[in-house]
Amino acid sequence: MKSMLNKLVLSAAALSVSGSAFAAGAVADEWKWLTFTVFGVIIAITMAITYWAARTTHTTSEFYAAGRSVSGIQNGWAIAGDYLSAASFLGIAGLISLYGYDGFMYSVGWLVAYITVLLVIAEPCRNIGKYTMGDILAFRNDPKKTKVVAALSTITVSTFYLTAQMVGGGVLIKTLIGIDYETSIIGVGILMLGYVVFGGMKATTWVQITKAVLLVIASLILVFLVWMPYGLSLPAYLQAVIGDDKVIAQVTKLLGDSAANMSKEELGQRFLEPGLFLKSPIDQISLGMALVFGTAGMPHILMRFFTVPTAQAARTSVIWAMAIIGGFYVLTLFLGTGAAMLVGPAKIASVDAGGNMAGPLLAQYLGGGADSLMGNFMLAFVAAVAFATIVAVVAGLVLAAASAMAHDIYVGVIRGDHATPKEQVVAARVASVIVGIIAITVGIMAKGQNVAHLVALAFAVAASSNLPAVFLTLYWKKCNTTGIIAGMIVGAVTAIGLVMISPNMTYPKAVIGAANKVLNGEPAVAAKEAKPAVERSSFMCELFAMDGCVLAKPAQAATLEKPAKPGAIEKLAGLNAKLPTMEAALPAITDAVAKTAAEADIAKVKKDIAAAEAAKAKAEGDLKKFEGQTTSMMGLEKPYFLLKNPGLISIPLGFLMVILGSLFTRDKRAEDMWDELYVRQNTGINAEAATAH
Amino acid sequence: MSNPNINWAAIDTNPKFQALHRKKTMFLWGLMIFSTIYYFLLPIGAAYYQDLFKIKVWGVVNFGILFALSEFVVAWVIAFVYSKKANAEFDAMAQEIINDIKAGA
Numbered sequence: 105m106k107s108m109l110n111k112l113v114l115s116a117a118a119l120s121v122s123g124s125a126f127a128a129g130a131v132a133d134e135w136k137w138l139t140f141t142v143f144g145v146i147i148a149i150t151m152a153i154t155y156w157a158a159r160t161t162h163t164t165s166e167f168y169a170a171g172r173s174v175s176g177i178q179n180g181w182a183i184a185g186d187y188l189s190a191a192s193f194l195g196i197a198g199l200i201s202l203y204g205y206d207g208f209m210y211s212v213g214w215l216v217a218y219i220t221v222l223l224v225i226a227e228p229c230r231n232i233g234k235y236t237m238g239d240i241l242a243f244r245n246d247p248k249k250t251k252v253v254a255a256l257s258t259i260t261v262s263t264f265y266l267t268a269q270m271v272g273g274g275v276l277i278k279t280l281i282g283i284d285y286e287t288s289i290i291g292v293g294i295l296m297l298g299y300v301v302f303g304g305m306k307a308t309t310w311v312q313i314t315k316a317v318l319l320v321i322a323s324l325i326l327v328f329l330v331w332m333p334y335g336l337s338l339p340a341y342l343q344a345v346i347g348d349d350k351v352i353a354q355v356t357k358l359l360g361d362s363a364a365n366m367s368k369e370e371l372g373q374r375f376l377e378p379g380l381f382l383k384s385p386i387d388q389i390s391l392g393m394a395l396v397f398g399t400a401g402m403p404h405i406l407m408r409f410f411t412v413p414t415a416q417a418a419r420t421s422v423i424w425a426m427a428i429i430g431g432f433y434v435l436t437l438f439l440g441t442g443a444a445m446l447v448g449p450a451k452i453a454s455v456d457a458g459g460n461m462a463g464p465l466l467a468q469y470l471g472g473g474a475d476s477l478m479g480n481f482m483l484a485f486v487a488a489v490a491f492a493t494i495v496a497v498v499a500g501l502v503l504a505a506a507s508a509m510a511h512d513i514y515v516g517v518i519r520g521d522h523a524t525p526k527e528q529v530v531a532a533r534v535a536s537v538i539v540g541i542i543a544i545t546v547g548i549m550a551k552g553q554n555v556a557h558l559v560a561l562a563f564a565v566a567a568s569s570n571l572p573a574v575f576l577t578l579y580w581k582k583c584n585t586t587g588i589i590a591g592m593i594v595g596a597v598t599a600i601g602l603v604m605i606s607p608n609m610t611y612p613k614a615v616i617g618a619a620n621k622v623l624n625g626e627p628a629v630a631a632k633e634a635k636p637a638v639e640r641s642s643f644m645c646e647l648f649a650m651d652g653c654v655l656a657k658p659a660q661a662a663t664l665e666k667p668a669k670p671g672a673i674e675k676l677a678g679l680n681a682k683l684p685t686m687e688a689a690l691p692a693i694t695d696a697v698a699k700t701a702a703e704a705d706i707a708k709v710k711k712d713i714a715a716a717e718a719a720k721a722k723a724e725g726d727l728k729k730f731e732g733q734t735t736s737m738m739g740l741e742k743p744y745f746l747l748k749n750p751g752l753i754s755i756p757l758g759f760l761m762v763i764l765g766s767l768f769t770r771d772k773r774a775e776d777m778w779d780e781l782y783v784r785q786n787t788g789i790n791a792e793a794a795t796a797h
Numbered sequence: 798m799s800n801p802n803i804n805w806a807a808i809d810t811n812p813k814f815q816a817l818h819r820k821k822t823m824f825l826w827g828l829m830i831f832s833t834i835y836y837f838l839l840p841i842g843a844a845y846y847q848d849l850f851k852i853k854v855w856g857v858v859n860f861g862i863l864f865a866l867s868e869f870v871v872a873w874v875i876a877f878v879y880s881k882k883a884n885a886e887f888d889a890m891a892q893e894i895i896n897d898i899k900a901g902a
Contacts, residue, residue: 205843205862205865208862208865209843209865212839215869216832218872220829224825224829338856338858339855339856340856342856373851373853373859376857376859376861376862377847377850377851377861378843378844378850379847382840382844385845388844389841392836392837392840396836416884416888419880419883420880422876423877426872427873427876430869430872430873433869434866779808779809780805782809783805783808783809786814786817786818786821787895788895789895790803
């Protein structure tokens with residue numbers, strides 16, 4: 105469970121666990137100049153964009169919504185740039201490279217989410233909204249109350265997502281090129297603040313477009329190089345992938361005991377079949393719900409629809425975004441399987457346990473390898489795109505949080521909508537700096553922390569709190585202020601509460617147990633007889649760890665006795681004892697071939713010693729870190745809520761509370777304004793107009 | 798925020814607006830329900846109908862891969878169908894309503 109956790113949520117956590125061990129980075133020292141050159145060029149391009157955008161960013165509408173002058177196609181590319189975060193673009197290729205089919209299946213939900221955005225959210229939001237989600241909710245409800253709740257929810261979702269992006273980004277840059285974590289975070293933070301504060305939404309939009317175009321170009325080149333040798337035939341290509349020994353070795357490793365009586369061919373084919381990674385279907389469905397409903401409630405995605413001139417342009421932009429995002433995820437199938445075949449899952453996982461380096465390593469391989477100019481150029485290019493990605497995504501999030509703070513709270517509530525235009529722009533810039541500084545500080549503080557749950561949380565809160573409120577205020581006549589406030593608070597609190605007691609958190613007992621196993625080894629396991637399948641006692645037992653619960657188990661075949669496994673300490677002692685004798689024997693060997701073989705053996709032993717020492721250091725570090733602790737932050741020894749994603753419970757609850765709150769109270773304004781809201785969202789009459797330049 | 802020159806309630810009861818509302822609601826809900834069901838068939842199928850997903854259809858390409866790819870195609874088709882319908886029908890209906898208001902005002 106614990107090991108799966110780091111891998112499942114496509115986020116920084118996997119990076120943060122493994123990245124620290126490779127301070128040197130994936131790029132060798134002699135090629136650093138090339139990497140920095142490519143980085144420099146890309147940063148210079150974005151700086152030029154910001155300089156250009158800053159000249160036309162003076163009013164509030166220009167700062168928050170790029171003067172509503174972004175075209176549908178441009179906005180589509182910007183949405184793709186905003187959405188394809190480093191976690192999704194490096195992470196999904198990585199998951200496919202390690203787990204085959206399940207990784208690809210995982211990517212589907214991220215695209216399907218846009219159907220909700222297209223059908224029910226994009227156009228009404230453009231017709232009703234001004235700058236923020238708060239504007240939409242305040243339309244027919246009590247403006248002050250709903251703006252406060254909407255702003256709090258926006259800031260919460262953005263901060264969760266932002267922290268995950270910052271931590272992931274810091275570790276990613278460190279893994280790639282070996283720059284210190286803190287330096288990376290501060291660098292990302294300052295660059296991003298530069299775009300946002302000076303260039304506002306216009307600069308942010310164009311940085312996102314630039315990054316999306318670079319990402320698509322890089323991926324197309326890689327896929328073309330990978331697929332070309334097979335005449336662009338899908339079956340021939342996949343045949344080669346699953347016939348590869350490295351892939352077969354990975355499947356054998358993943359299947360463990362049950363791989364024993366499978367042929368090589370079956371093992372390879374297994375890579376293209378479900379079940380190597382995603383083991384809990386209910387958790388999968390819960391995650392799917394959070395994606396499908398959460399994306400449409402993400403404040404930085406909603407905000408993108410205020411940048412286009414009309415609802416028709418909003419529609420065009422979602423369609424372009426779906427084409428780009430979907431096309432990109434189809435390409436990841438080739439990137440992932442290509443990396444598995446050419447680089448090998450074992451090597452990918454050795455650089456980063458979550459597989460995030462699959463794409464960059466594939467680029468390096470296809471360019472000619474670690475020692476070639478072209479290989480390192482391609483690696484540097486992909487790394488620079490990853491860097492641009494982090495900066496672009498973070499910029500969008502900071503803008504969303506800053507608009508909630510400045511436009512909803514300061515201008516809407518504190519100043520009661522009486523702020524002068526100049527004051528509003530100043531407030532927006534000040535809020536951006538505040539959010540930016542918070543992002544940098546939180547990013548540095550969260551170094552080495554488990555942030556996997558934050559991505560799950562961001563989507564779950566957006567789906568359980570924002571979406572029910574926005575959806576029902578747009579489509580249900582009876583919806584009112586009380587319902588919205590009740591739904592948003594209950595939805596968010598439930599989602600956060602369930603994640604706090606879920607397997608996403610760190611449970612010291614499990615960590616200490618695993619560390620002890622690494623250090624001291626595992627005792628022998630006696631042979632077991634075959635067991636029949638067990639049925640679960642009730643559905644609720646799949647969700648909560650209640651007393652008397654029996655979980656479903658498939659029938660198990662009889663297993664043979666397993667010998668004890670030595671721990672790192674024992675292994676290390678053995679290896680250290682062996683090394684001097686091997687080295688002492690070396691000068692006596694006269695035969696050249698035997699000598700080379702002996703030298704290779706010594707090198708291998710030295711490598712094993714280094715690996716055992718790293719494992720020992722990590723286990724000892726864990727033991728020290730969690731010494732004396734037996735419970736998680738929430739005082740639990742083990743998770744009480746068994747799913748990693750709370751959506752299954754919190755999303756229906758969010759909807760239910762909006763409905764109940766609305767049914768039990770009456771709100772004259774909400775009823776009076778319904779006709780206007782409904783007519784406007786469908787016709788676009790009186791929608792915020794574009795400012796001409 | 799509200800514009801005193803427009804009688805919103807009158808537009809809401811306008812038969813043209815009612816027709817737009819009816820058409821749009823039916824169409825959007827139909828697409829939404831279909832896409833949601835089609836999407837959740839993937840994790841459900843991968844978990845409970847593995848034998849089906851393992852059937853090789855095209856060389857080593859099995860039903861599961863084709864089904865996952867079909868999710869992309871279905872999403873794109875929905876986007877295409879919706880945009881066609883909205884561009885051709887909904888926009889025109891909305892424009893007619895707007896024209897009526899302008900003529901009446």
